[in-house]
Each structure stands twice: as C-alpha cells, then as structure tokens.
Amino acid sequence: MTVATAGEFGLISRVTARLGAASPFVLLGPGDDAAVVAAPDARVVASTDALVEGRHFRRDWSSARDVGHRAAAANLADIAAMGARPTALLVALCAPANLQISWAEELADGLAAEAAKTGATVVGGDTSSSPTLTIAVTALGDLEGRAPVVRSGARPGDVVAVAGRIGHAAAGYSILSRGFRAPKLLVDAHRRPEVPYHLGAVAARMGATSMIDVSDGLLADLGHIAAASGVGIDLRRDAFTLPEPMLAAATALGVDPYDWILAGGDDHALAATFPPDTELSADWLVVGSVVAPSSVTEGDGVAVDGRRYAGGAPGWDHFR
Structure with a gap:
C-alpha cells in the first residue's frame, strides 16, 4: 500500500497509532488542531531541522527506522546542547505519492523510539505530497x-570538552x-547517532x-562558539583516541582519520567549555582550551x- 492509496488521513491515522504513550509534559496529543505541551519552567526551548532525501539520507543506505532515529536526534541534540530537557517533537512528512505506507510507519x-530515550514524545505535525521525500522536525524542551x-x-x-562519539558518522558516510x-x-x-542527551x-x-x-563538524561548530564568545579555541590532536575500526577504514580508503574527527559531522556529540577548575566526569574528554582571540590568527577562530x-x-555547509 502506498501513501496515495491510504490517503492523507489514513496515513496520519497509521502513523499516530505508532507514536507510543504520551509523556507527562503532553497535556493534549495528536488529533486536534494543535497539541498542548506543559512548560513548567515558563520558557520553551525550540529547534527545527529538515532531512531531505539525497542530501541527508539515502533509502538504499538506511532503513526508514534509521531515518526516524536520525531526524529526531538532530533536533533533540539541539535541545540538550542548551542544557534543557526535551519534551516534545512535531514532525512534517512530505512524501511522493508512491511511497510505501510501511516506510512511513517505520519512520514513525x-x-x-529516539524521542523516548529523552522522555519526549511526538505530539503532532503535518503531511504533504512532494516529489522529494523530506522530514522536518521541531523539538521543544x-x-x-x-x-x-x-x-x-x-x-x-x-x-x-566533548561528550559522545566523534568522527564515527563521517567515517561511516565515507565507507x-x-x-x-x-x-x-x-x-x-552514520545511520543512527548515539547522543548523550542527559x-x-x-x-x-x-x-x-x-x-x-x-x-x-567539530571545527566548524566550535567556530560558532569562538565567534559568538569573541575568543579563540585551540584543540589538541593527540587528545583524540582513534578506535581500531576507524584506523583500519582510514587505511583502506587512503584518508586521514583526523579529518573525520575534526571536520566530520552527524554524530551529534556535545562540545562544551568549562571553567578550568571544573571536575569533569569520565563522560567528558578534554580536547583543548579557550584562548585569547589574538592567539588564533587564521581560520575561523x-x-x-x-x-x-x-x-x-x-x-559541512549546505550551500557550498
């Protein structure tokens, strides 16, 4: 059965039936004009991201369930990076009429499943026909x-310091x-990030x-911190331990594995700066230091x- 055969409301019914129980933050879930989500803090953290077939994922590389995990993780990681707790997701699916309904169900x-790792749930969204399969997700926290x-x-x-895997997804993409x-x-x-949300x-x-x-990419994203903070950042190459599979893949492909570590994205690790006297747990790997901007005279800080x-x-830059 395709999404065209099921129709818009048949598709929505099938997808919402697979979203699981609502979290305590959800006061009104799918089925009305809008969802109602509690905001105990009286502030809402919000982020949105889109995954486009051929640009962010390929169906011959990843299952629909994989794509669902990736789409949720890309947004939930943004909420975690603000120091917040994810509460809800809104999802828009734009799909070709001949897309199998089973693919949409597995996406859901x-x-x-990815939202459940954080205690969040999918509370609504939208569907539309489109020649290009696209999943747009908004996360709240x-x-x-x-x-x-x-x-x-x-x-x-x-x-x-960095928490989580780094360079793995980029290596997987190269492979x-x-x-x-x-x-x-x-x-x-590459197919499914492992994000240390908590x-x-x-x-x-x-x-x-x-x-x-x-x-x-670690360099690009830390560059955003350097620019926003008006500082420089100096990383230590020897701070990173390369796992054996990454070394073997780099040798086989003839590439420098540190390019994956330093410039590869999609792992959604958390990179943070801390005062120098902070006692960090083993979850965090110290990889460099913040320096005066004059200490970094080239590049993006x-x-x-x-x-x-x-x-x-x-x-990565979408427009380059």
Whole structure:
C-alpha cells in the first residue's frame, strides 16, 4: 500500500497509532488542531531541522527506522546542547505519492523510539505530497529552572570538552560512499547517532560556559562558539583516541582519520567549555582550551595544535 492509496488521513491515522504513550509534559496529543505541551519552567526551548532525501539520507543506505532515529536526534541534540530537557517533537512528512505506507510507519517507529530515550514524545505535525521525500522536525524542551547554556559564554582559560562519539558518522558516510558496508560500528554510526542527551543538563548544572552539538563538524561548530564568545579555541590532536575500526577504514580508503574527527559531522556529540577548575566526569574528554582571540590568527577562530587546520573545509555547509 502506498501513501496515495491510504490517503492523507489514513496515513496520519497509521502513523499516530505508532507514536507510543504520551509523556507527562503532553497535556493534549495528536488529533486536534494543535497539541498542548506543559512548560513548567515558563520558557520553551525550540529547534527545527529538515532531512531531505539525497542530501541527508539515502533509502538504499538506511532503513526508514534509521531515518526516524536520525531526524529526531538532530533536533533533540539541539535541545540538550542548551542544557534543557526535551519534551516534545512535531514532525512534517512530505512524501511522493508512491511511497510505501510501511516506510512511513517505520519512520514513525524510529522517531518515537529516539524521542523516548529523552522522555519526549511526538505530539503532532503535518503531511504533504512532494516529489522529494523530506522530514522536518521541531523539538521543544524545558530548562527546569536553569539558565540556557548559550554559545557566547566561553572565556579564555576555559577547557574544551566533548561528550559522545566523534568522527564515527563521517567515517561511516565515507565507507558507504565508496560502496562498502563495513566496519559495522562506523556504518551504523552514520545511520543512527548515539547522543548523550542527559549530559546536556549535567553540563549546565556543572557550570558549562558554552555548549553546542556537533552536527556540521567539530571545527566548524566550535567556530560558532569562538565567534559568538569573541575568543579563540585551540584543540589538541593527540587528545583524540582513534578506535581500531576507524584506523583500519582510514587505511583502506587512503584518508586521514583526523579529518573525520575534526571536520566530520552527524554524530551529534556535545562540545562544551568549562571553567578550568571544573571536575569533569569520565563522560567528558578534554580536547583543548579557550584562548585569547589574538592567539588564533587564521581560520575561523579554531586552531589545532596552535596552527590552522590544513585538511580542507572545517565542516559541512549546505550551500557550498
């Protein structure tokens, strides 16, 4: 059965039936003109992102459930990077009329499963016909009484730390692009991010001065912090431990694995800056320091071992 056969409202009925139980934040879920979501903090953190077939995912590389996980993770990570707790997702699906209804159902399964990791649920959305399969997601979150952790708070002397996998998704993309399907660890990382959502709120409570999720590349995303804070950032290449599958894949493909680590995105790790006396748990890997802007004279405010990154573009840019 295709989505055209099911019709718009048949599609909506099938999808909403798979979204699971509502979280305590959801006062009114799917089925009305709009959802009603509690905002105990009296402030709502909001973020939106779109995944376009051929640009962000390929159906011959990823299952519908994989795409659901990725679409939810891209937005939930933004909420976590503000130091907030995710509460709800809104999803718009634009699909060709010949899309199998089972694909949309499995997409909903992935969205619901990823949201459940954070205690959030899908509360509504929209559907439309489109020649290009597109999934647009909006995430909402609650600050639980804390100040948001923004990009503009980093100060010289702070340490830079990363939580979560880094470089894995980019390596997986390179492997799939060359027509291979292994190592599985890296290919699966491209298909489904593993995001340490809870550490966003933990970082906020620990006094993080700035934070961002690594979606476009560590150098590019830390460049946003450097620009917003008016500082420089110096990373240490030797701070990163390369797992054996990544080393093996890099050797087989003839690439520098540090390009995946430093400029690869889509892992949605959390990168944050902390005051130098902060006692960080083992969840965080210290990878560099915040320096005076005059200490970084080239690039976008981020250096590697005191020098400009020489590996090419520092991350992903949709319009380049």
